[in-house]
Amino acid sequence: MKPDFTIDADSLPALAAFVRVARHGSFTAAAAALAVSPSAVSQTIRQLETRLGVRLLQRTTRSVGLTEAGAALLARVEPALAEIGAATDDARAQRGGRRPAHCA
Secondary structure (H helix, E strand, C coil): CCCCCCCCCCHHHHHHHHHHHHHHCCHHHHHHHHCCCHHHHHHHHHHHHHHHCCCCEEECCCCEEECHHHHHHHHHHHHHHHHHHHHHHHHHHHHCCCCCHHHC
């Protein structure tokens, strides 16, 4: 069986936003890092939770924490996004005839 690499177009940015919120523990700090409004980040996370059918973040008036499902997703998604970032960096390095940093 061939692997299915199909992904919803909104999933990668939403997952990246989720990782930022999880790491910063704040919608405001994540929004600043992403150069968008806290409202946009909150809406993105809410839509991601709706698509997945599970709550990822526990929100209170003072803090944001991971649910069990959120912690499990973060553990798998964060390394995958880092790998995607490294792969795109390597592709950019190829355009100038440079070897990727990890191959030097």
